[in-house]
Amino acid sequence: MTDAADTPTRRHTALPKAQTLIEALPWLTRHHGKTVVIKFGGNAMIDDELKAAFAQDVVFLRQAGLKPVVVHGGGPQISAALDQAGLVSEFKAGLRVTTPEAMDVVRMVLAGQVQRELVGLLNQHGPLAVGLTGEDARTITATKHRPTIEGERIDIGRVGEITAIDTGAIQALLNDGRIPVVSSIARSQDDDHVYNVNADTAAAALAAALGAETLMVLTDVEGLYEDWPHSDEVISRLTASQLEKLLPELSSGMAPKMEGCLHAVRNGVTTARVIDGRVQHSILLEIFTDEGIGTMVVPDATTGETT
């Protein structure tokens, strides 16, 4: 009698699965115990299936022995809520002009809606995710940010420039096996109010402060385009110095992302990657296979292969 495990059909389906698992072994070994900060952009949260796949990937990383920290955005969601409240959305230097009334909406949408939804999706897999904002346990402290446009410093309201990160609460959650989900709102070092911080900037600052191995930024394009918007040729790899030269040419949402990547790799993070959040399971493909896509930024001194 033939053993079921030996039937041709069984061999046919089981072997490719085993090969896929074995292919992941070097990456599992390399990343075990490492902290990965994942920025999930508002524009990448476009449909329910993608959000569910994102949650699966993050839980997979946790179960594979990595320490994922999620920092989420919510730009489009904030714009929709402001619109509903009859408040205008205006961006200057890539940042939302945030009046005190707009700040209430930003806080409500990020901490009360987007973060809650992600925590809920992650916790469908177990009691893992804990949501916090930069206000909690003084995780992110900021002062008023005054960007310079055409040589002039401008006032864009309650937008924060990060002055300090306290990683204590996040480290405690990681040590307890939890997945922190952080909203990019900072406590003010100057008054009792709070500040709106760009989520890419917050993710990069947290990655550096946590000594993360990887910063992964999920967005709604394939990576950094060489000649945007004229071509969709993706730059696959950049050193910190090469990126620094490109920064002045970058516009809109890409500027804070790439500034964040530069900050991260200049402050101890081994790689910073911008990847396409519209591709299901893009996190797993990036971490555990050689199918990595998107743009990878590495520190200047890196000569060896980093995948």
Ligand SMILES: Nc1ncnc2c1ncn2[C@@H]1O[C@H](COP(=O)(O)OP(=O)(O)O)[C@@H](O)[C@H]1O
């Ligand atoms: N060089 C570039 N390469 C790719 N995208 C760019 C570039 N410059 C600007 N962009 C714009 O940046 C957007 C991503 O930033 P953003 O809208 O803030 O997304 P997120 O919500 O993920 O943070 C892209 O959809 C694209 O419109």
Ligand SMILES: CC(=O)N[C@@H](CCC(=O)OP(=O)(O)O)C(=O)O
């Ligand atoms: C100061 C500032 O611009 N804050 C952002 C915070 C959310 C964010 O960054 O969301 P995305 O990652 O989806 O763009 C905003 O108000 O839209």
